[in-house]
Amino acid sequence: MKTVIISNRLPVKIIEENDEYTFIPSEGGLATGLGDVYKSGNSIWIGWPGIEVPEERQEEVTQKLAELNLYPVFLTQNEINLYYEGFSNEVLWPVFHYVVTYAHFEQTYWDCYKSVNEKFAKSAMQVLQRRDKIWIQDYQLLLLPGILRAKLPNATIGFFQHIPFPSYEIFRLIPWREEILNGLTGADLIGFHTYDDVRHFISTATRLLPVNSSSNVLNSNERQIVVEAFPMGIDYDKFSDLTQTEEVKKEIDYFRTGKEDMKVILSIDRLDYSKGILERLKALELLLQLHPEYIGKIELFMIVVPSRDTVPQYSDLRDQIDQFVGNLNARYRSINWIPVNYFYRSFPIEVLSSLYATADICLVTPMRDGMNLVSKEYVASRNNNDGVLILSEMAGASKELTDAVIVNPNNLGDIMEAIVTALKMPLEEQEQRMTAMRATVEKFNVKHWVNNFILRLNEVKDSQKSLLTK
């Protein structure tokens, strides 16, 4: 009996260079969060390897991935355009992050989303054995639980959504809302990061489907579906230990040299309009305007990891960030200082670790975020218990990391004040807050998250069976 994880993206993606394929780790919370876990257990992971692979090379890729316990679902360029970029990232992503005006409700997107979810089901049927547990991940595969349930009525199916679930008033705007809910409710256990997401989902399902709820259980004619919050954690030990390695220590020294008197503010995100990157830059601009005493004394290190840049809203955002940073730096810089060190690229984990360990402040201000693992990675990297986390109240992580300086990301003055508070925060208070947050991140780590979900899935299934035999 194994656990079969199914997500849109595999935890590795293919890079093609001179006709050679190499596999590198995928970006994003899901892949990094679950990446190490699947290797340690009896499991297989099904998903898309990140590029279009021509038919004649699919066998080669399948074999290479099999060595890593991975099983590919190949998508054509048309499917990538309509299912991934289209329905997933131009309908579900904006709506679930409350940016409804960005949504394009195209029928062709929806049709392709349905057929690609069927395609994932077909791949799953090739590797599934009786009594395997199925764990489906995220918004790209909302229909998959229902499709698999129809094929395997007794299967154990868990679903976890890594992004927020919006309130009913937002969700109801989607033209295909009932079909989506019917798909999701094929699962036995549905997990979200926060209790608010659970509440939104239950109220949406009971209004749109013929189901009723008692507490966090949905009752349909045939089945019961349990809906619960499982706040995702990170590999705490990995981040904490990394800062002690020779390689990272060297990076830290290199990074700190010449900056002894400089306060470093760090921001790391995937390129995304939900992350509040422009607003963060505007708050920094406000700070330099209203508190000129910090000119030459603070530096923002801003890493934006390229993502979805074939979707127009993402490439537009990238251009706006380029423009804003260029403008701000040109106005405020001096010969040997610039306010924003901006990088549009990804970095190896050792470099990220050294930045986490060095930065005096980590600025995490998404407009809406399911969880936000960067905030937890910063906390785990602070082995000296110093440093200040500024965290948006719209990130799921703010429900756990209550000792962060919490801000409303729409309120630029609020973010600016939070930066000033962080810059002035006495070491003792930093230590008090950081120690409390580290304890939370250490305890509720990613292993805890996986074990907890799987344990609950087993319990839910067992209780269903005992109901049937009564």
Ligand code: G6P
């Ligand atoms: C978020 C989503 C993941 C997604 C990741 C990266 O974390 O919850 O499902 O994989 O972003 O986005 P991408 O579109 O590159 O897979």
